[in-house]
Amino acid sequence: MTIIMSKKDSHGSIISYSKIIDIFTDRMVGFVLISMSDKKNKVLQIATKLFAEKGFENTSMVNICHEANVSKGLIYHHFKSKESILIEIFTGVTNQMIEMKTASKSSQEPKLQLVQLIETIFSQLEHDKAFFQLNLNIMFQPSTRQILKEQIEQRASLLFNSVKNIFDQISLKKSDLLSYMFIAEIDGISLNYLSIFNEYPLDMVKEELINKYKYLRINND
Amino acid sequence: MTIIMSKKDSHGSIISYSKIIDIFTDRMVGFVLISMSDKKNKVLQIATKLFAEKGFENTSMVNICHEANVSKGLIYHHFKSKESILIEIFTGVTNQMIEMKTASKSSQEPKLQLVQLIETIFSQLEHDKAFFQLNLNIMFQPSTRQILKEQIEQRASLLFNSVKNIFDQISLKKSDLLSYMFIAEIDGISLNYLSIFNEYPLDMVKEELINKYKYLRINND
Amino acid sequence: MTIIMSKKDSHGSIISYSKIIDIFTDRMVGFVLISMSDKKNKVLQIATKLFAEKGFENTSMVNICHEANVSKGLIYHHFKSKESILIEIFTGVTNQMIEMKTASKSSQEPKLQLVQLIETIFSQLEHDKAFFQLNLNIMFQPSTRQILKEQIEQRASLLFNSVKNIFDQISLKKSDLLSYMFIAEIDGISLNYLSIFNEYPLDMVKEELINKYKYLRINND
Amino acid sequence: MTIIMSKKDSHGSIISYSKIIDIFTDRMVGFVLISMSDKKNKVLQIATKLFAEKGFENTSMVNICHEANVSKGLIYHHFKSKESILIEIFTGVTNQMIEMKTASKSSQEPKLQLVQLIETIFSQLEHDKAFFQLNLNIMFQPSTRQILKEQIEQRASLLFNSVKNIFDQISLKKSDLLSYMFIAEIDGISLNYLSIFNEYPLDMVKEELINKYKYLRINND
DNA sequence: CATGAATGAGACTTCATTCAT
DNA sequence: GATGAATGAAGTCTCATTCAT
Numbered sequence: 001m002t003i004i005m006s007k008k009d010s011h012g013s014i015i016s017y018s019k020i021i022d023i024f025t026d027r028m029v030g031f032v033l034i035s036m037s038d039k040k041n042k043v044l045q046i047a048t049k050l051f052a053e054k055g056f057e058n059t060s061m062v063n064i065c066h067e068a069n070v071s072k073g074l075i076y077h078h079f080k081s082k083e084s085i086l087i088e089i090f091t092g093v094t095n096q097m098i099e100m101k102t103a104s105k106s107s108q109e110p111k112l113q114l115v116q117l118i119e120t121i122f123s124q125l126e127h128d129k130a131f132f133q134l135n136l137n138i139m140f141q142p143s144t145r146q147i148l149k150e151q152i153e154q155r156a157s158l159l160f161n162s163v164k165n166i167f168d169q170i171s172l173k174k175s176d177l178l179s180y181m182f183i184a185e186i187d188g189i190s191l192n193y194l195s196i197f198n199e200y201p202l203d204m205v206k207e208e209l210i211n212k213y214k215y216l217r218i219n220n221d
Numbered sequence: 222m223t224i225i226m227s228k229k230d231s232h233g234s235i236i237s238y239s240k241i242i243d244i245f246t247d248r249m250v251g252f253v254l255i256s257m258s259d260k261k262n263k264v265l266q267i268a269t270k271l272f273a274e275k276g277f278e279n280t281s282m283v284n285i286c287h288e289a290n291v292s293k294g295l296i297y298h299h300f301k302s303k304e305s306i307l308i309e310i311f312t313g314v315t316n317q318m319i320e321m322k323t324a325s326k327s328s329q330e331p332k333l334q335l336v337q338l339i340e341t342i343f344s345q346l347e348h349d350k351a352f353f354q355l356n357l358n359i360m361f362q363p364s365t366r367q368i369l370k371e372q373i374e375q376r377a378s379l380l381f382n383s384v385k386n387i388f389d390q391i392s393l394k395k396s397d398l399l400s401y402m403f404i405a406e407i408d409g410i411s412l413n414y415l416s417i418f419n420e421y422p423l424d425m426v427k428e429e430l431i432n433k434y435k436y437l438r439i440n441n442d
Numbered sequence: 443m444t445i446i447m448s449k450k451d452s453h454g455s456i457i458s459y460s461k462i463i464d465i466f467t468d469r470m471v472g473f474v475l476i477s478m479s480d481k482k483n484k485v486l487q488i489a490t491k492l493f494a495e496k497g498f499e500n501t502s503m504v505n506i507c508h509e510a511n512v513s514k515g516l517i518y519h520h521f522k523s524k525e526s527i528l529i530e531i532f533t534g535v536t537n538q539m540i541e542m543k544t545a546s547k548s549s550q551e552p553k554l555q556l557v558q559l560i561e562t563i564f565s566q567l568e569h570d571k572a573f574f575q576l577n578l579n580i581m582f583q584p585s586t587r588q589i590l591k592e593q594i595e596q597r598a599s600l601l602f603n604s605v606k607n608i609f610d611q612i613s614l615k616k617s618d619l620l621s622y623m624f625i626a627e628i629d630g631i632s633l634n635y636l637s638i639f640n641e642y643p644l645d646m647v648k649e650e651l652i653n654k655y656k657y658l659r660i661n662n663d
Numbered sequence: 664m665t666i667i668m669s670k671k672d673s674h675g676s677i678i679s680y681s682k683i684i685d686i687f688t689d690r691m692v693g694f695v696l697i698s699m700s701d702k703k704n705k706v707l708q709i710a711t712k713l714f715a716e717k718g719f720e721n722t723s724m725v726n727i728c729h730e731a732n733v734s735k736g737l738i739y740h741h742f743k744s745k746e747s748i749l750i751e752i753f754t755g756v757t758n759q760m761i762e763m764k765t766a767s768k769s770s771q772e773p774k775l776q777l778v779q780l781i782e783t784i785f786s787q788l789e790h791d792k793a794f795f796q797l798n799l800n801i802m803f804q805p806s807t808r809q810i811l812k813e814q815i816e817q818r819a820s821l822l823f824n825s826v827k828n829i830f831d832q833i834s835l836k837k838s839d840l841l842s843y844m845f846i847a848e849i850d851g852i853s854l855n856y857l858s859i860f861n862e863y864p865l866d867m868v869k870e871e872l873i874n875k876y877k878y879l880r881i882n883n884d
Numbered sequence: 885c886a887t888g889a890a891t892g893a894g895a896c897t898t899c900a901t902t903c904a905t
Numbered sequence: 906g907a908t909g910a911a912t913g914a915a916g917t918c919t920c921a922t923t924c925a926t
Contacts, residue, residue: 060896141278204401292887298885518902700889
């Protein structure tokens, strides 16, 4: 799944990728992660960055060591293998998504929820191109895809359920189909923006999409 | 670009991936490839298959040699490097797309052209998942992406112009935006079908999309 | 030396390998080991087991830590190095052998002493294949052999003197040669039983050997 | 099996280990090996030497590279792994043994065959201590033992059948038992000579053994 | 055209050992 | 006594590429 779920916190702001990166840094307060050693943190942070920049296969353990100022031995003290670093990164984000989903109970009008969701996602997309590209890279590289198959599926159903939940509030009819179309549109735009077109008119496309869903009228034939 | 352009040949049929694969085989008559030796053909064919199955980085020259029943020396006689095999594969398909584009001058009603395009693409998608995944893999793997940057952009504008050309026949207004949306929808669906959802209702989604464009009414506000 | 000396204690029973293992446990009362901490004991015990099962080179300190439920730091608190664990294990057994030797003063008829010795050794052999294999492993692995060279020689002469002492009681003539042959036969059988033949008829061979020495008649030509 | 079978060639001389080593050198004329590249030969030769001197686990691929004046890549071009070098060495010798066995049809008096066998083996033993030690090392190192389990068993039965065949000519009764004892004596002496005693009186022991079998009288009770 | 021996850089990983706490 | 984070050397193996034949 290309999309990272958004979460409105008490101040109405959005948890963006900068927050996701915080999972591995000092501001994170989840009890599981709080005890993570600084060096391990650093490794996860650097690995995330390098995997995003160069791809998983083209990032060597030595690359990570050097950038993280850490010895090879230490990495293997904290992680079983290179693969397991990838898994830990991915799991961190997946857990974050799950947590967000549980936390976010919107009472807004459903069409506005869709609009909000679109805005959140595109805002993240613009801020963290590299991170989204990492996700795509991982999903289409057969080797890494295999490793993270389950999580990818988990994330997909997580997002789908969130979206379908909103459409159900609008109309139970065709909510499945509408969810698939909604997600396809967002993923397609992300894909084109990130990797296909040189100068993609993201703002224009975003506006079009928002208008579409703001004034959505469902044809119940 | 996820999308491989279709071409209606004189019999109204579609150039599918099976045809694309033919680029590398004896039936191909393009002037560029006509002189290609059988062995070189075989290498390109096998490399395409292996890159799709295992990814570029995880396919070794030896893998290709063994499957193609060819010696290492011979591969380096025909190709400067592993990269250049990838480039040649990609170029072959790009050239094919260009040729198709020049050849295909449809006189059909524009909305039917869109429907035809949708059907073509999804038909290819279903037949050649691996090949489409290869394209995605290459585009999101930073290393390979860099190598093929220009071609990726060339293909994107090729497709965009084809689509925009159709929308222009419907209405000059917003034809850009509509083209971007159309491409995004198709790419998004492909993406979700290929790599995200476990059991994607491709037929249902396709039908929805076809209905949308068959009866398209443009809001000219 | 493949052979672990036996000892008849006051009840006529034999000190078997189960007793040897006790060196490292609470029932041991030797003055050297009495003050040994429980954890150190445990480490020696586990190390013996792992060295026997996997060989010295293929047993890592971490393997020992995990199985002994002890931290790496603690092992290095008790032992200077991995080598020194091996040395301590070997020394423990050697000391035990020395102690046994000093303790065992048999007044039996010499040929019966030989029979007794044969029975003891084969009984141990059957009970503790792994332990005997460890001894062989250590003696033939050039690296470990070097470390324990002196002890190996010490044990050899210890055993040789014990055996020669018995043969001296039978006949002073050729007692050297007879001792070498006796030891060779026992070691050869052990070797074949432990490591060469798939289904070795140990009982049959043992009986043959016992008969040979029970009714030994020395040719004094 | 510690013992390498001997073979009387047309001049009554013995194929010693120096001949076995020739398997890997220019004098070998077996059609299978004649085509082996010089470099591959060299690697096998050097590996044999180093495994014998330092043990399998303590010989690194780099050690072999350096001594054989060959690149790491080349070794892996010829051998799948370090293990496979060991297997190839061992297999070479095993095949040699099989070939010798088939070739050697002695018409001598059986007791003299035994004497001949003893002399052959001890002659080899004295010439090639390191090689015999390698065999022992391999058989008692759990890791290598596992790898060569089958061959070890094959060799054992090969030797056993040879020996039993001779004893059968003397007396069918107890020929099994006598074979086991004979092999045990030889292996025991080898073991003691190679690895236990500092100054082993090999000549004296050998003479004793020869006398025993030269004038063997079987007790048929 | 065609082969495959040969190279050497660099990949992932293991491991004994040290040391601050 | 006890812990485990941290190190760095060394190990096995892979791989794109070159080149003599």
